[in-house]
Amino acid sequence: MKITRYKISPLERGAERSEGGVCTFSFPPAKYGGIKKIPFIKGVPAIGGWEILLLVFSFSLLTFSACKKTDDNTYDVNNVNLLPPGAGKTKQKSNEQYVSILYANLFQQALSANKLFDISQCIESIGDKDIAREVIISNFMNKPDVLIPADSVMQNNPEQFVTDTYNRFLVRNPTVAEKTWFINYINANPNVTPELIYFSFALSNEYMYY
Amino acid sequence: MKRSKFIKTLGVATAGAIAAPYILPSGRLFAASGNQLADHVVFVLFAGGVRQQESVLQRYLADSQGLAWDGNIMYNMLNGGAPQNKIVYGVDQVNNQNVPIPTILNQSLQSQGTLFPEMRCSTSGHFAGLNELLQGTVATTQGLKQKPANPTIFEYVRKHMGIPASKTWFVGGGIGNSIPLLNYSEHPDYGSKYGANFFAPLVTFGDDGQEYLADAKVYHPQDQLSPMYQMKYFLDNSFENASNGLPNLGNTEEEKQDIKAFMKEMFTKTQNGTIAKPPVSDNSDLATVGYACEVLKWFKPTVTVVNLGNVDGCHADFTGYLKALHRADHAVGHLWNFIQTQIPEMAGNTVLMAAPECGRNLNHNPIKDYNDWYAFDHSDANSLRVFGMMAGPGIQSNLVVGGENNPVGEIHDCVLTVGEILGIKPEIQSANLVSASSMSLFDRI
Numbered sequence: 001m002k003i004t005r006y007k008i009s010p011l012e013r014g015a016e017r018s019e020g021g022v023c024t025f026s027f028p029p030a031k032y033g034g035i036k037k038i039p040f041i042k043g044v045p046a047i048g049g050w051e052i053l054l055l056v057f058s059f060s061l062l063t064f065s066a067c068k069k070t071d072d073n074t075y076d077v078n079n080v081n082l083l084p085p086g087a088g089k090t091k092q093k094s095n096e097q098y099v100s101i102l103y104a105n106l107f108q109q110a111l112s113a114n115k116l117f118d119i120s121q122c123i124e125s126i127g128d129k130d131i132a133r134e135v136i137i138s139n140f141m142n143k144p145d146v147l148i149p150a151d152s153v154m155q156n157n158p159e160q161f162v163t164d165t166y167n168r169f170l171v172r173n174p175t176v177a178e179k180t181w182f183i184n185y186i187n188a189n190p191n192v193t194p195e196l197i198y199f200s201f202a203l204s205n206e207y208m209y210y
Numbered sequence: 211m212k213r214s215k216f217i218k219t220l221g222v223a224t225a226g227a228i229a230a231p232y233i234l235p236s237g238r239l240f241a242a243s244g245n246q247l248a249d250h251v252v253f254v255l256f257a258g259g260v261r262q263q264e265s266v267l268q269r270y271l272a273d274s275q276g277l278a279w280d281g282n283i284m285y286n287m288l289n290g291g292a293p294q295n296k297i298v299y300g301v302d303q304v305n306n307q308n309v310p311i312p313t314i315l316n317q318s319l320q321s322q323g324t325l326f327p328e329m330r331c332s333t334s335g336h337f338a339g340l341n342e343l344l345q346g347t348v349a350t351t352q353g354l355k356q357k358p359a360n361p362t363i364f365e366y367v368r369k370h371m372g373i374p375a376s377k378t379w380f381v382g383g384g385i386g387n388s389i390p391l392l393n394y395s396e397h398p399d400y401g402s403k404y405g406a407n408f409f410a411p412l413v414t415f416g417d418d419g420q421e422y423l424a425d426a427k428v429y430h431p432q433d434q435l436s437p438m439y440q441m442k443y444f445l446d447n448s449f450e451n452a453s454n455g456l457p458n459l460g461n462t463e464e465e466k467q468d469i470k471a472f473m474k475e476m477f478t479k480t481q482n483g484t485i486a487k488p489p490v491s492d493n494s495d496l497a498t499v500g501y502a503c504e505v506l507k508w509f510k511p512t513v514t515v516v517n518l519g520n521v522d523g524c525h526a527d528f529t530g531y532l533k534a535l536h537r538a539d540h541a542v543g544h545l546w547n548f549i550q551t552q553i554p555e556m557a558g559n560t561v562l563m564a565a566p567e568c569g570r571n572l573n574h575n576p577i578k579d580y581n582d583w584y585a586f587d588h589s590d591a592n593s594l595r596v597f598g599m600m601a602g603p604g605i606q607s608n609l610v611v612g613g614e615n616n617p618v619g620e621i622h623d624c625v626l627t628v629g630e631i632l633g634i635k636p637e638i639q640s641a642n643l644v645s646a647s648s649m650s651l652f653d654r655i
Contacts, residue, residue, distance in 0.1 A: 074376050092456070099216045118418045125419070127393045127408025128375070128459045131466055135473065138426040156561060185441065191433045192441075200441035206449035208456055 085172055089209035095120045097210075099136070102202055105168055106140050108147050130203070137202050141195055149194045158183045161194070169201035171210075228428045244632035247604030250560040252506070252545065253363070253515045253628065255343055257495060257538035258522035259336065261570040264535060266327045266597040267614070271296060274528065274574065275583045283310070283536045286543025287319045287564065287599065298431045298529050298581065299536040301490060311490045311536060314543035315594045319562065323601025324609040326651060329542035329619040331568050334593035336522070337388055339567025339621065344392055344515065346625030346644035351439060354388050358395035363625050365394055366639060367513050370637040376465040377512045379407035381502040383519045392517075394459070397643070402457035406513070407469065411501030414473070414496055415480045423478040431467065439463065445614055472508050476501065486552070495520040499512030499541040503548045510555050510567035513628065516545070524570060528583040546601070560632045565621050569593040598651065604631070611655050619654050626650040 093101065100117045103111035111119075121134060126132035140146055154161040162182040166174040174182070186192055201207060263273035265284055270293045271277040281293030292310060299541040300310035314323075331339050332348040341352045344362045352359065361369075382389040394405025413419060429435045461469065479485050486507070487500030495518040502516045518538050524531035542564055550557045572592035574584030587593075598619055601607070612618030622645045629635040630650040638644060 084448055084450055115422075119422050121385060121413055122418050122422050124390055125391070125408075125410035125413035127406065128461050128466070128469065130454075130458070131461070131469055134466070135423050135426045135470065138429065139422055139424075142425050142427045175448075181444060182441075183455065185437075185444075189437050192437050196434055196438045197441060200438050200445060203438075203442050204445035204449065206445060206455060 076175045085175055086170060086206045086209075089206060091210055093210055095123045098133070098208065099123070102137070102140070105202070106146050106148070106198065108144075133203060137199055139197055141199065148198055151193055154186065154194050154197075162186075165194075165197060165201060169198070169204075170206055239241045247631045248559050248561045248602055249512065250510070250556050250559055251513050251628050251631050252366045252549065252562045253282060253343075253624065254516060254542055254545070254562070254564040255340060255517040256542065256564045256566050257534070258519035258566075259524065259568050259570050259593070260521055260566040260596065261524075261586060262328075262592070262595045262597065264532065265566075266325075270532075271583075274586070281359070283288050283532060284539035285313050285318060286315045286539045286546075288325075288539075289318050289320050291541040299532040301492070311540045314489070314540065314547050319542070319546065319564075319599055319601045319609075321608050323599060323607055323613060324651075324655070325543050326611050326616040326619040326654070327612055328612045329565065329596050329598045329621055330617055331566075331596050331621045331622075334568050334588045334590070335383075336493065336519075336567055340389075340392060340517070342622045343565060343567055343624050344540065345395065346622045346638070348622060348645050348647075354483070355391070356388070358392050359397065360640050361395050361404075361641070362395045363394065363398035363401060363515070363628050364404070364513060365397070365400035365404035366625070366638050366641070367632060368404040368406075369400060370634040371512065371632060373512050374465060375405070375407055375459045375461045376468060376509055379505050379509060379511045380406045380408045380517070381498060381505055381514065382408065382410045382517045383412065383498045385413055387519075389517060394457075399641070403496050405457075405459045406515070407459060407461070409501065409505070411476070412497055415476045415501065420477065420480070423473065426470070426474070428474075448564050462631075468509075472505075475508075476504060479504070486548060488540055489580045490537065490540060493520050495534065496537055496544075499545050503545060503552070506549060506556065507553050510553065512632065524577075526577045526585050527579045528574075528585050529579045529581050531585075556601060561600055563598070563600040563604060563624060565598035565624060566596045567621070569595045598624070600627070600651065602631075609655070611651075619651055620645075620647065622648045623651050623654065627652065 004054075096116055099115055100111050103109075103115075122136065123129065125133045141148075149161065149164075159179060162174055162179050166172060166178070182197075186197075239552055253440065261274070263269040266288060267273070268280060268282040268288065268290045270280045270283060272280040277296065279293050279296045282290030283299050285292055297308045297310060302308055332342055333339060337354055338352050341358050342348060344364075345358050345360045346363070347360050364380065365379065367373065368375070368378055380393045382392075390408055390410065393408040394400070394402050409415075414423065429438070444553045476485070485497075485500045486503040488496050491497055491500060498518065499516060502514065505511070506514060518541060520534035521531055521538060523534055542562075546562050549560050549562070568588050570586045570588045570593050571590045573586075573590070575587050577585040595617075598621065625644055626635055626638055626648055627650045629638040630652050635650055
């Protein structure tokens with residue numbers, strides 16, 4: 001867009017611009033009797049009357065020609081609860097489920113129906129289920145055919161051991177944080193054995209759910 | 211600070227600490243009321259549906275089989291002479307004689323305490339009756355395989371006295387009939403965190419327990435158990451789901467170790483045959499009481515509830531019922547004697563209570579046993595008739611309240627009665643969860 005700039009006498013402009021406040025200019029030129037006053041900000045170049053009219057006209061044209069009724073779409077972000085892994089496990093295992101899965105995890109074979117019934121009865125007979133589970137796990141750990149990796153397997157590749165243990169007991173991969181914590185814990189505690197780690201997984205709350 | 215001022219300040223602070231009320235784990239302020247009658251209560255749920263006729267009325271065969279023989283076959287609990295003929299309830303001898311079990315107590319519990327010979331229960335079923343005894347409510351909507359809806363006496367005691375889990379015990383004869391569910395309720399203000407420890411000793415320490423629990427590996431507490439628990443807690447902290455969480459009785463790690471040590475001891479004693487069973491222990495109620503004695507001796511609980519149930523054989527075997535009733539009396543006599551003679555911390559400081567959860571029918575069913583005697587179920591008005599008794603410090607001795615034509619007391623009164631013995635009756639009442647008609651038996655006298 002071409003803007004025609006009318007020449008304003010330097011005297012008419014310069015005299016008052018240096019003061020700030022109101023700039024007096026002539027349009028049409030003073031000799032034709034036109035005198036206008038517009039406010040200006042000190043340091044901002046003054047513009048002429050035609051320029052203002054043109055700008056107002058252009059703005060109005062753009063404004064009114066651009067007016068178009070549209071749907072009022074509002075875009076937002078949904079709240080999402082971030083939960084740790086395993087949060088989807090909401091169903092608690094029954095005593096029978098717990099025992100049969102525990103037996104399969106520790107012995108890599110299925111528990112017979114008779115043994116399953118008997119062990120479930122034992123759990124039922126003890127009020128504090130944490131104690132019942134601890135005692136049953138520690139009994140299993142005393143059996144000669146329990147399948148637990150050797151200590152050297154864990155020490156040689158703790159990362160793989162931790163991943164395998166999560167997969168075996170919790171049926172998921174560990175997060176980076178979980179893996180790091182366990183590796184650090186294994187490295188920092190020489191008393192920690194695969195048996196104790198298996199014990200802790202079998203006793204964990206997550207293991208009680210599926 | 212001058213020495214004299216320091217001593218004075220220290221003295222004032224010490225006196226204040228002793229005298230001031232203390233904050234319970236539940237967060238409420240509790241001031242000792244000072245009206246506690248005893249430090250321990252042993253409550254026997256007696257013993258699987260007992261007819262008034264053969265128990266407190268001492269009618270033996272007279273009101274059941276049309277035979278003219280009456281007498282008292284519960285002479286540890288009740289005053290009265292034993293039957294003189296047709297003895298079937300004792301121990302069979304090799305010469306085909308049946309000999310009654312000798313009495314254990316020199317003085318019957320009735321003489322030592324207060325008897326309510328004619329109480330009422332609200333239903334004629336076992337589980338509802340047990341719930342009524344333990345919740346203090348008329349549990350008309352309590353279904354089988356459901357945890358109690360309202361708090362049990364264990365929860366009241368733990369919450370309002372601030373005692374740990376290992377000081378409340380429920381010893382059940384078995385795991386049938388939803389018995390293991392009775393150690394705590396599902397009430398949101400109470401629940402598992404105030405629940406009692408539970409054993410069904412004939413399972414826990416029986417054949418199954420010997421095979422699957424007795425061979426527990428012993429781990430070093432610091433070197434092995436401590437890191438194991440640390441890893442478990444890490445896993446638990448990483449786990450969060452939408453469920454309500456696992457029920458937890460709130461046994462501390464020390465209490466858990468203590469309970470496991472107790473279990474180890476029981477397995478050894480069971481194998482050696484040295485469980486503190488009664489002199490005659492030829493049925494499961496007597497064995498249960500033996501283990502209950504061991505629990506009392508080891509933990510010295512504030513509240514112990516012992517459930518006996520062999521009497522329920524009366525559905526099909528009246529002779530067996532008489533034997534079971536006689537043995538239940540023997541069991542209670544042994545329990546009381548054991549407390550007084552083998553547990554110094556509880557002797558003279560324990561109240562024993564006993565009440566059946568329901569009675570039995572007036573009329574027999576068609577089933578006959580080997581003596582040609584009819585059996586009895588429980589479903590009519592007669593099965594709502596029961597008795598109750600208590601003995602110990604603060605209990606008036608040799609007192610009988612009510613009679614056959616003057617019923618006094620309901621079995622749901624037992625919760626407030628235990629509360630009064632332990633000094634928490636106002637707290638139980640203010641919880642407003644016991645039956646509106648419920649009163650302490652002391653208030654019925």
